[in-house]
Amino acid sequence: MTKPAASLASLLPQLWHRPLPPPPLLPRALYSSSPLLTTHRRTPRHRLRVSPTTHLDAAAAARATRAADPVEALTATSYPAYDRLLPCPSKDDPPRIEHLVAREDEVAGDFISRSLNLPPMYVADLIKFGAVYYALVAPQPPPYAAPEHVRIFREVTEPSLLRRRASIKGKTVREAQKTFRVTDPSQRLEAGTYLRVHVHPKRFPRCYEIDWKSRVVATTDDFVVLNKPAATSVGGATDNIEESCVVFTSRALGLASPLMTTHQIDNCSEGWFVFC
Structure with missing residues (x-):
């Protein structure tokens, strides 16, 4: 006589109490x-x-x-x-x-x-x-x-x-x-x-391909509006604050002191950003 197949419900108690092998150790750079x-x-x-x-x-x-x-x-x-x-x-x-x-x-x-x-x-x-x-x-x-x-x-x-x-x-x-x-x-x-x-900071090569002055939407004594390009960082990364929208926009406008950020946009996003 053919033995009936075990249902998933009948196997759950066994699976629940079965010990799992430890994950393999991954090498770290x-x-x-x-x-x-x-x-x-x-x-x-x-x-x-x-x-x-x-x-x-x-x-x-x-x-x-x-x-x-x-x-x-x-x-x-x-x-x-x-x-x-x-x-x-x-x-x-x-x-x-x-x-x-x-x-x-x-x-x-x-x-x-x-x-x-x-x-x-x-x-x-x-x-x-x-x-x-x-x-x-x-x-x-x-x-x-x-x-x-x-x-x-x-x-x-x-x-x-x-x-x-x-x-x-x-x-x-x-x-x-x-x-x-x-x-x-x-x-x-x-x-x-x-x-x-x-030693190997994150880089943003897109910063060197953009005409930053043409991306400035508005400039006043109190704030600057930038149409942020994609693939750029607003204020920089943990290990790279130089290749950022703040630095390149400030240079394009010839400002003596760098602009300051008021909010945040993801690196991959494109859109208007307000500096002060």
Whole structure:
């Protein structure tokens, strides 16, 4: 006798209580490329050692022999040669975000250039684009961070070290971990300062194809109305405030100070926008 097929209703209790296998772990681009995740001594090939010369220290990173270091060799071969951010490429490069902590008092531009092996002019462009952020204290690592990342975070946020820093006295840890843009390559960094560098900022090539003055609908002493083109950003992105409607419209009108936004329109949308 043929056994009747089981109905979906009869299988639901079994399916409900059946354990599901865990999802596979996905590789993350920043897991091995971020300098915060590795440690260097002055002699090459010695890594993951607690010493004053971690890779978070720009001075140690500059003295280390990059050709002999596997992580630095990977970085050198995985990314394109850097020159300047302009001219604007037709498409974005893959995301690359680097995390650094200064072990000594440093100058922002020099520190980033030495730590990431980037040309000084490229670093200056990144800072001008708003792609570099700093915080007085390194933020909490994400749950997927590598163990050495977590260990170094604990090392640089040791309470005994934080108590000796005059810049964070009177601030809570959360307040000290708030990020701000680095606005000048010559900005001074106190020992222990955290940096986040968006090496490949999001680009908006459409900005260079538009006659911005012809897109201005109205101009008064109090506001400016712009017919915003599609594929442009009104106020810029997290890592690119330069290629935006605000900047290009202000330049087209020859304004001494940039316009200010009053509302928001999606990048893909086209329509009238009011600046003040």
